[in-house]
Amino acid sequence: VPRDIASRQAKNMCDEGRGVGPAIKERDPNGNERMMRRGVYLDFSEAIGRLGRDAVSARYGNLFEMYQRITGDDPYEVPMRIYPAVHYTMGGLWVDYDLESNVPGLYIAGEANFSDHGANRLGASALMQGLADGYFVLPDTMNDYLADMLRLGKVDPNAPEIAEAKRSVEERVARLMALRGSRSVDDFHMALGRIMWEYCGMERRDAGLRDAIKQIRALKEEFWRDARITGQADELNQALEKAGRLLDFFELAELMCIDALHRRESCGGHFRAESQTPEGEALRHDDEFLYVAAWEWGGENRPPILHKEDLVYKDIELKQRSYK
Incomplete structure (x- = not known):
């Protein structure tokens, strides 16, 4: 099989x-x-x-x-x-044909973006995308952006945007360093991993995904109540670095579950138990889901926004996978 x-x-x-x-x-x-x-x-x-x-x-x-x-x-x-283990996380950040994200000047290279090989994530495909992006695409597309930047002159370090970004980071760091609970960041990280493995891993179900979203939100609230950040903010501090990354993981984990709940079909590495053939194969629903789902951050404590990019096949006939 x-x-x-x-x-x-x-x-x-x-x-x-x-x-x-x-x-x-x-x-x-x-x-x-x-x-x-x-x-x-x-x-x-x-x-x-x-x-x-x-x-x-x-x-x-x-x-x-x-x-x-x-x-x-x-x-x-x-x-x-x-025993099975976690492999790749499929998908990636949205980019245009120049590999530029929706943030001007932020380019996403290799398997971090969703493009050519982004739905596959086999080892050779991931390597090929990194090579293609690095050798052939970015050397040309980034030059256009950098050329325009030369006309702008030096950035004012006292500009209000810079001051606001600095203030935001300092407030976040101070809030994290004030945490003196009983659980380490690693403990929360492992708990989040268990939720994802059980409910958004190799097999997903409607009820399990809904439960996972609730658990992720509850775990994030628990983090802000009972996490413990050791060390100091003005030194090399791995606990602080992990905490910042974990907050990103909370958002990404919830989005993955929302996306998996939305896509009511099985396709590729996304297997919905409600959508399978009698032999246990992934059962696609191309009449409903023949598109790339690109999710936009909707703001703090707001739902993400779905953008659909249709997949159009002209020379390839879509067929159900079968190993028989």
Whole structure:
């Protein structure tokens, strides 16, 4: 079966309490402690018997060697213990054909933008986009912007826009440094990760996504009540840096869930449990969702704004994926 189907089933088996390996105490997204065995067996014995060890080694020898070095187990002799892990986050920031964002002068290069390979996120595709953007696009498009900047002269450090930006950053830093709660930034980061893994990971459901949005908002409120930022603001402070990034993660996580809730189909890495074939394949609804969803920040505590960019296919026939 395709690896996304296999990965979902591996997680389902562990969630049902049928996992293998050491039991690990952890908290579920609701904060309850539970014992989990995160692993299933991948048994190559049938394939080795059918194809021969040399044929399997030619295909997977490097993988088998790495596994044996890490675990001490020989996967040619005993089953491998595996569990799915987070891979790429698909999508990216909106850009025009010059790779300039909706903020003038801010260019988004490589897999951080949504363009040519942005819906794919395979390793080679991500590399190709970085190469294409860096070698062929930006050297020409950024020059146009920089040439216009030369005519503007020096920026006044006392300009009201600069003063406002500085004041805003100082207020945010002061608010963060005033936090003297009981939980570390890393603890909140892990809690957010658990929510995303359970409800906006390999498989998404309507009810789960709605619950996730509520939990993310509640966790963000809890952060401002009970987070602890150590160190000083005027020194190298990783706790402060992590806190600033975590606040961005809260916004991004909520937006990902909103977007996943909006797209009531399965497509690519986005799998809605309500939209699948009898074989468990992703079931697209091209009549409703044949567009790129570009979300605009709507302001503090306001919903994001959806912009649709239609996908138009002239030379390629759209077909449902099938491994049969």
